[in-house]
Amino acid sequence: MNSRYEIIIYWSEADGCFIAEAPELAGCMADGATYSEALSHAQIVIDEWLETAHKLKRSIPVPRGRLMFA
Template identity: 60%
Template sequence: MLDIRYEIIIYWSEDDQSFIAEVPELPGCIADGDTYESALQNAHQIISEWLTIAKEENRLIPQPKGKLSFA
């Protein structure tokens, strides 16, 4: 597994009846799960896949910034 240092935001979605895990720094990188823990585990997997595909396609990979701040 790749070294994952991207921020993951996890929240409950009433519409989906599951926890949603978003990775704001990686466009389209979203996972879900029945529990908070499974959403986090699935997020780690999808981040790994996102980064692998980006490397294979020579796409720009954003450097992890850590905690995002909002105004």
């Protein structure tokens, strides 16, 4: 699994589940009934996103790493 990308997880009242987004990878998101399930699903989706981008010879963003605040 590729866990170098930032993952943002939040509760969605409208969906009734946790949503996990990888903002550096356009459209890459997953959900889960629990926080850890959403994280696990997001890691799978990130791997699939990267695999698909590689097969289609699309540009793959370099992970930004830790955000620094001034």
